[in-house]
Amino acid sequence: MEIFYIFVGLTLFGLIAYGLQIWAVRSHLKETEIEKNIEKKVIPDRVSPSHHLPISILKPLKGLDDNLFDNLASFCELDYPEYEIIFSLQNHNDPAYKVARKIKDKYPEKNISIIVEKCDLGLNPKVNNLIPAYKASKYDYVLISDSNVMVDRDYLKEIVKHMEDPEVGLVSNIIKGSGGKTIGSIFENLHMNTFIMGSVCFLDKFLKMPCVIGKSMLMRKTDLEAIGGLIAVKDVLAEDYIIGKEMHKRGKKVILSRHIIKNVNEYWGLKKFLNRHTRWGKLRWRIGGIRYVSELISNPVFMSWLPVFIWEASKLTISFALLISLIKVMGDLYLGKITSSDSNPLVYFLAPVKDLIIGFIWFVPLFSNTVVWRGNRFMIGRDSILTHCPETGMWAWRYRIIDAIKTKVA
């Protein structure tokens, strides 16, 4: 019985943490509304010069994301006077190249360039893709933006406001998953809109910790170069986190904008969801160390089901787990409501299943420090520094056996 009570305690702790996450998201969004109202009422005609800062948008492209055409098109329809868009790819055979060409043809009046250049300076493929685009960019402000995000027309105006303050080094955004049509994408969007969004807002509000999501990062070139530029993060997996951390170290403010941007995930398979969160788990374990344990404890659904799995499946344990799962569903539904999520309310009833999967994935990083990312296998070290996996020797056999099994299964 003691075991059960221990897990009840941990579950309640997790629920409190989850409640704080909801509070953090809610107050973050509420502040947005207040800010907007003040701007409308008090300074309706004010147009600050910084609202017109010319910006270079760097878009590293690799493969086809769901909704790629519309994602890229949304950046061509921004209500902003001066900006350039640079699509960068590693080779012409990438299927995203054709989409980029179509976008360029569709918006001839926009300042769009496509750079195709093989760059293998580092091990992080996204940074490799960004380096040629950064070199070609002509403005003093750069916005690094992933290919899988879709934005509203006022996105640039909203985020650039923060740059009025010279102390601000980086502006990132909250991401909202949208459009799930398969089980993998439904899980991804649920996780994005609950755990990821909640954690980012929680860290920002209560711990004042910079937690940058690389899907949208606005910076001055001078600030980025002061921390070593993109070259400094060419061999790290979590380049976004490291850039934010270094900015913070140098006394620059890292701002989480109130503007929510969309990440459209429609047709993910379950495998893609599992792969991404295993990779992200490994990354957080390597960066956070012992703090990684807090992620497990703040998963109340997993904690409440553990006694059923490891102690006994009695009426009491199952009822408790079901009750906690229901509370979590309600919490997720509330978060979906306040973030105007487009998910069908019924899909929230899958949230406990997703939380259980995430709970089991949590353990993987404790036993494995390798990731396969865009076809390459790397070992992750401290602060997510990547190194190539050895191709010979004792350890290499482990990967060969795994690859052989995977090939056989396929």
Add this chain to the structure above:
Amino acid sequence: MLLCDFHIHTKYSDGSVELRKTIDIFGQAGFDVIAITDHVVNGDNAIGKLARRFRLSVTEKNFDEYISNIKYEAERAWNKYEMLVIAGVEISKNYISTEKSAHILIIDIKDFIPACMSYEKIFLEAKRQDALVVACHPHNMSDSSRETLFLWKNRDKYAKYIDAWEIANRDDVFNVISLKKYPYIANSDFHKPRHLYSWKTLLNCEKDIAAIKKCIRHNKGVAITLFRS
């Protein structure tokens, strides 16, 4: 080169994605030309009757609605993605014996063609409509019950009516088409979103229906590619 897929199913037959969404999947991925080719199943045996019963087939009744919806979506696809969408069907003659079964794509179809007609009549009707006739997944030997052996086994008789043969269909490659030097194209036989990543056709011609049909019939400027993300 135009990136093309001429073998796509929607919820009008046994595809899992609705017509509009199917078109968006291909448009978002940068395709230049696609053909929507839902099944028209023969109703002269139990397999066909079952398919019709479960609405896995375009029928004479809903053919006009099918074509007009494709035309409507084609206009949207052109305006949004500059992607050409062509209406077609896959005449599916299914029998218990794989030796008798065959599937034929009729691309740029105008009037309904019943699948229970004889092969010869189907081909002649397609020619009358100036539609493109493509032999689908032309299996040449039987490995499973789902195969379509008829056209390959009777190629000497019917090859003259066929404008192109599928040299590759989704993950399968039919090397006999290459050996016989028949005109070829490659398609996904799209039923689910994951089928987007499969064999495709590249055409070196103008983006209009007449030029595309001519290019395939003459089989010059045709290439195939394995489309992967």
